Structures are given as structure tokens and as C-alpha cells.
Amino acid sequence: MSSLLYDSQGPRAKQRNVLYTVLFIAALAAVLWWLYTALDEKHQLDWVLWKPYLGSTEAYSAYIWPGLQNTLKAAALAMIIALPLGAVLGIARLSDHAWVRVPAGVVVEFFRAIPVLVLMIFGLALYSQYTDVSSDDRPLYAVVTGLVLYNASVLAEIVRAGILALPKGQSEAAMAIGLRKSQGMRLILLPQAVTAMLPAIVSQLVVIVKDTALGGAVLTFPELLAAANTMSGYYGANTIASFTVVAVIYVVINFSLTSFASWLEGRLRRGKKSTGAVLGAQDVADIAGTAATGAGR
Amino acid sequence: MFDFLDGYDVLGAFWTTVQLTLLAAAGSLIWGTLLAAMRVGPVPLMRGFGTAYVNIVRNIPLTVIILFSSLGLYSTLGISLGAGDIVKTANFRLAVLGLIVYTSAFVCEAIRSGINTVPVGQAEAARALGLSFTQVLFVVVLPQAFRAAVGPLTNVLIALTKNTTVAAAIGVGEAALLMKDMVEKEAQLLLISAIIAFGFCCLTLPTGLILGWVGKKVAVKR
Numbered sequence: 001m002s003s004l005l006y007d008s009q010g011p012r013a014k015q016r017n018v019l020y021t022v023l024f025i026a027a028l029a030a031v032l033w034w035l036y037t038a039l040d041e042k043h044q045l046d047w048v049l050w051k052p053y054l055g056s057t058e059a060y061s062a063y064i065w066p067g068l069q070n071t072l073k074a075a076a077l078a079m080i081i082a083l084p085l086g087a088v089l090g091i092a093r094l095s096d097h098a099w100v101r102v103p104a105g106v107v108v109e110f111f112r113a114i115p116v117l118v119l120m121i122f123g124l125a126l127y128s129q130y131t132d133v134s135s136d137d138r139p140l141y142a143v144v145t146g147l148v149l150y151n152a153s154v155l156a157e158i159v160r161a162g163i164l165a166l167p168k169g170q171s172e173a174a175m176a177i178g179l180r181k182s183q184g185m186r187l188i189l190l191p192q193a194v195t196a197m198l199p200a201i202v203s204q205l206v207v208i209v210k211d212t213a214l215g216g217a218v219l220t221f222p223e224l225l226a227a228a229n230t231m232s233g234y235y236g237a238n239t240i241a242s243f244t245v246v247a248v249i250y251v252v253i254n255f256s257l258t259s260f261a262s263w264l265e266g267r268l269r270r271g272k273k274s275t276g277a278v279l280g281a282q283d284v285a286d287i288a289g290t291a292a293t294g295a296g297r
Numbered sequence: 298m299f300d301f302l303d304g305y306d307v308l309g310a311f312w313t314t315v316q317l318t319l320l321a322a323a324g325s326l327i328w329g330t331l332l333a334a335m336r337v338g339p340v341p342l343m344r345g346f347g348t349a350y351v352n353i354v355r356n357i358p359l360t361v362i363i364l365f366s367s368l369g370l371y372s373t374l375g376i377s378l379g380a381g382d383i384v385k386t387a388n389f390r391l392a393v394l395g396l397i398v399y400t401s402a403f404v405c406e407a408i409r410s411g412i413n414t415v416p417v418g419q420a421e422a423a424r425a426l427g428l429s430f431t432q433v434l435f436v437v438v439l440p441q442a443f444r445a446a447v448g449p450l451t452n453v454l455i456a457l458t459k460n461t462t463v464a465a466a467i468g469v470g471e472a473a474l475l476m477k478d479m480v481e482k483e484a485q486l487l488l489i490s491a492i493i494a495f496g497f498c499c500l501t502l503p504t505g506l507i508l509g510w511v512g513k514k515v516a517v518k519r
Contacts, residue, residue, distance in 0.1 A: 005339075005430065005434065006338075006424075006430050009339065017339060017340050020343070021342045021343075024340065024342055024343055025342065039374070042373060042374055044373060109502075110494075110498070113498045113502055114494050115459035115460070115461075115473060115497060116459070117465065117473050118462060118472075118476060118490070118493055118497065121473065121477050121480060122476075122486070122490045125481075125490075126486065129486055206356070209358075210357075210358035210359070210360075211358070212358075213359075213360035214360050214463065214466070218465060218466050218473075225360060229364075229368075237373070239369050240369050243361065243364075243365045246361065247357050247361055247365075250356060250357050250358060250361065251356045251357060253356075254355075254356035254357075255356050258352075258355075258356065
């Protein structure tokens with residue numbers, strides 16, 4: 001569609017485009033120049049501040065790598081625990097029995113309506129008041145708890161959408177060869193739904209990685225963002241440099257995950273063996289944002 | 298039973314949450330629409346800028362952006378958005394700025410998905426009438442695209458409402474910061490959490506329901 005919004009350009013349109021390009025470059029250059037002078041004025045571009053990241057590897061081994069490990073550990077734990085929980089909740093929401101379906105629905109809608117930070121704060125207080133988890137471990141536990149509660153409900157919706165996206169003939173064929181509903185779910189629907197869900201699950205991993213940063217900023221969990229704070233204190237208030245490096249790392253990780261997800265999505269859509277049912281990144285965004293009643297779907 | 302609430306301004310905190318949400322929503326709707334216009338436009342440099350902006354901003358945690366606007370922009374560079382030395386006001390404004398920067402990437406994608414639902418014939422007919430690209434976009438395509446984008450934009454708005462809690466990281470007194478403060482000082486953990494959770498349900502669930510209904514109402518029947 002986007003390329004069809006305008007025709008192939010004639011001489012006048014080309015001239016106009018050159019004009020727009022020049023104006024845009026001028027605007028960009030003005031912003032960059034303003035940024036440069038602002039940074040330079042506060043001596044944020046001095047080599048001393050950037051040297052720890054560009055001139056040596058010490059900062060990476062001392063601060064960034066341990067922080068990154070914690071980020072990845074929390075994200076991986078959250079994903080591993082949330083996946084089975086989400087699968088159970090998602091299948092429960094498709095149950096024929098109202099006493100299974102309704103509570104599962106309430107749980108899923110409730111945890112999707114609440115910010116993940118609120119869940120983390122709740123987790124932290126819960127562990128400190130009611131358990132004897134050591135205070136060093138508490139932030140990790142709290143971050144993972146918050147992420148699991150939220151993402152299990154999002155994954156539940158992904159699982160549900162994945163199963164519903166399969167052609168109706170699949171469950172009908174399962175019934176026709178005499179499988180029970182549970183057998184049909186386990187042997188026919190779930191394996192295909194899992195394939196269809198893969199891109200959506202990878203996209204959700206990006207959300208989880210991003211949300212771990214909340215733990216660093218609010219719950220004193222020593223992950224990558226917290227490492228940026230510690231570093232800038234140690235290397236002489238190089239806030240700008242530290243945040244830039246950390247942001248680049250986040251972008252690299254998440255961009256590769258996003259690209260992997262869309263590659264997977266394209267591959268599954270083109271695949272001849274599958275039923276063609278795929279859940280992509282946009283579906284995840286819809287599911288994650290939509291609280292209650294599937295508004296807007 | 299609710300004695301412990303004395304001395305805490307629960308409604309005030311949620312009012313701050315609402316303010317953050319509305320200001321950031323308005324700002325990101327404008328900036329996101331401009332980004333979407335750049336991404337579908339005929340100027341290659343603007344298209345590249347839009348794509349790069351969305352891909353970079355979407356992949357940085359909001360927490361990093363908001364913390365940077367406080368520590369980097371305010372403390373280091375002294376940019377206070379006109380708030381001067383009043384740290385509280387400055388942090389509120391910077392939080393809104395951070396939310397706008399982040400959310401507009403998602404608004405841009407939502408609007409682009411809306412543009413994709415407009416049939417090619419609409420743009421072709423508009424060009425046949427002799428409209429320029431800006432006219433085609435703003436008079437013919439975008440009005441239809443917005444009607445189709447109400448659903449995705451609702452999702453972005455709900456996500457934004459929940460994302461305002463990240464402002465707690467730079468000490469903006471909204472609901473999550475109040476909750477953190479309360480659970481550290483008071484004993485009624487479950488009750489406090491229930492109140493905060495109820496507050497967020499009151500904000501997000503009706504938004505979804507009402508705008509979902511609006512979305513169905515305004516959708517272009519094709």
C-alpha cells in the first residue's frame with residue numbers, strides 16, 4: 001500500500017523531493033548540532049568519559065557482562081515458568097466447562113489489566129514479609145514473579161489465539177477419527193498451535209527483556225540498567241556514555257530477537273506443510289494491549 | 298480497616314497517573330502520526346528516518362528512556378523543559394517526554410496498520426482528482442485509516458496507561474510509587490495491592506470496553 005500512495009515521480013516531483021530532502025537534512029543537522037553543543041558544553045564528549053567503553057574492555061567484564069547475565073537470567077526464568085502456566089490458562093479458557101473457563105478468564109484479564117511494575121512491587125513485599133528468601137535474592141524473585149504473572153496471562157491469550165487460528169477442520173477431523181476432546185487437543189491442535197505461536201512467543205521475549213529493566217530501576221535488581229548507573233558513578237558521572245552503551249546493547253539484543261521472529265513468521269507463512277495459521281508480532285501487540293472482551297480485535 | 302489510608306493521597310496519585318496518560322497520549326498521537334506520514338511518504342530520507350526511529354525506540358526499554366531523561370537530560374545537561382529548579386515538575390515533564398518518545402513508535406505502527414486497510418482505489422481516485430501527496434494522505438487516506446486504527450490505538454493507550462508506572466523510577470508521585478511507599482511502611486500488603494490493582498482495573502478495563510465499542514461504531518464497512 002505504502003508505495004501506492006504516490007505515482008512514480010516526474011521531473012517536478014523529483015525537484016520537490018530534493019527540496020524536502022534538503023530541508024529535512026537541515027532540520028536534522030540543526031537538532032544534531034544543538035545536541036552536540038549541549039553535550040560539549042557540559043564536557044560529556046570528553047574522551048575520559050567514553051574511554052571505559054571504547055578504549056578498553058574492563059567496563060564490559062566488570063559491570064556490563066554481570067548485569068547482562070542477570071537481565072538474561074531473569075528473562076529466561078520468567079519465560080520458562082510463564083510458558084507452561086500460560087499454556088494451562090489458555091487451554092482452560094477454551095474448556096467446555098464454565099467452572100474452568102470463567103475463573104481462568106478472570107485470572108487472565110486481571111493480570112493483563114495491571115502494570116507489571118505493580119506486580120513486581122507486590123512480589124518484593126510478599127517475599128520480604130511472608131518468606132525467608134534472603135534479601136540478596138529477593139529482587140530477582142520479585143522481578144521473575146511480576147514477569148511470570150503478567151506474561152503467563154499474555155501467553156495464555158497467545159495460546160488461545162493460536163488454537164483458535166487453526167482451521168476448524170482440524171478439530172473436526174480429530175473428532176471424526178474417534179479422539180476425545182483432550183486427545184484431539186494434545187495430539188492434533190496443540191502441536192500445530194505451538195508452531196503457529198513461535199513468532200509470537202519470540203516477540204513476547206522482547207517485551208520480557210525490556211521489562212527486566214524495571215527491576216533495575218525500582219527494585220535494586222542488579223541487571224544491565226542498574227549496571228549503567230553503577231558504572232556512571234564509578235567512571236566519573238559519564239551518564240550519557242553509560243546510557244548510550246547500555247541502550248545500544250538492548251537494541252542489538254531486541255532487534256535480533258524481533259528480526260528472528262519476523263523471519264520465523266515469514267517462513268511459517270510460506271511453509272507448505274503447515275495450515276498457514278501464524279501469530280505474528282502484531283497479534284502479540286493486540287493481545288498484550290487489549291484488556292477485557294477482546295476490544296478492537 | 299482502612300485507617301492506614303490516612304496520610305496517603307490515593308486519588309491524587311491516580312490523578313497523576315491519568316494526567317501522565319492523557320498528556321503522553323496527546324503528544325504521541327501527534328508525533329506518531331507525523332512518523333507514520335514520513336514512513337509512507339515519497340521522500341526516501343524521511344522514510345529511512347521513520348523506520349530507524351521506530352526500530353530503535355521500540356527496542357529500548359521504556360525504563361531506560363525515562364531514567365535517561367531524568368539523569369541524562371535533567372541532571373547532566375540541565376534540560377528541564379521550562380521547570381527550572383523545581384525537581385518535581387521537571388521530572389513530571391520529562392516523564393511525559395519519555396512516554397511520548399516511546400509510545401509514538403507504537404502509535405506510528407498502529408496508524409500504519411490502519412493505512413494498510415484503506416483500499417488502493419481510494420488513493421488512486423484521489424490522485425486522479427489531482428490531489429497532491431499531502432492532500433491524498435491527510436484528506437483521503439488518514440481519515441479512513443484512523444477509523445480502522447481505533448482498535449490498535451486503544452491497545453496502545455491501555456499499554457500507555459500501564460506504562461505510566463515507569464515514571465515511579467524517577468520519583469513522579471503516581472500510583473506505583475505510592476504503592477511502593479505504602480507497602481514499605483504499612484502492614485496491610487494484600488489490601489494495599491488490592492486497592493492499587495482495583496484502581497488500574499478501573500482505568501484500563503473501561504478504556505478497552507468503551508473504545509472497543511467506538512472502534513466498531515466508526516469502522517468503515519467494506
